[in-house]
Amino acid sequence: MNISGQDFIYGCSAIGAGLAMIAGIGPGVGQGIAAGHGAAAVGRNPGAKSDITSTMLLGQAVAETTGLYGLVVAIILMFVKPFG
């Protein structure tokens, strides 16, 4: 089987895209911790449910950013093909 240099670069780009998505672990853990603490806060003070929910969602959306950077890198490697 003959693999040209171009195909080799595409294959390595796909592997790199997969590795970039390891960045998804961090936000998953962080969002889970935030949601857990949010649930505990609602249990302690059910009256402040709406405030707690909006704060939790804002914090989760900000914590998600690092994972999304990984996603952007993976998408650029897969579809924009900067090295091909």
Next chain:
Amino acid sequence: MGGGSEADFMIHGVVKYTLFGQELWLTTTTVGMTIITIVLLILAFAANRTMKKATDVPGTFQNIIELGMEMLESMTTGILGKEARRFANYIGTIFLFILFCNLSGLAGLRTVTADFGVTFLLGLVTFAIVQYQGIKNHGVGHFTGLFKPLPVLFPINLIGEFANPISISLRLFANMLSGVIILGLWYGMLPIFAKIGIPAALHVYCDLFSGCIQTYVFCMLTMVYVNDKL
């Protein structure tokens, strides 16, 4: 994209034109933005007409407008306090625009905010407002503030300033693009029986839930950045 698959989630060109020797395209994003702008204009004129002859006992449409205005007011005063009235116009405008752009995937358009050109421009406008407020309220202190705790920290402070527009625009872009890609793959690559019913749940999460949350987050972060410079 390569691979010979039928999944289609890319931006397509509609009309080609040349400007100063450059080949440029009107894309599906441009078409979507035009449609959304027209819809928003019609809504604005209808709301203006309704509010000019407002009644004591509000009708359905007047009720919706008043509810929206109250939500906008509580959202802005919650963060900006006394200065809220000066920024409520801008926040309300970008809130409606981003919300309609995020939901345009439900109307059969390609989601408008899944184009980095749109979100980066929104981020740049936020950046410009933040810098203008900083210079207006602090004068030279806006620039000397970059050396504040220690002069050694200047590069980090500078990067922190310039990372704001990139981070808020990438957040919105990547969230909407992930929804577009997931739905494009689902519609393009699965057999016909998988396309009945199940995409509705995906649309609810990727377009409705994610879109509304990201709209809220974009407006909140814009206000937080502006509030830092007041």
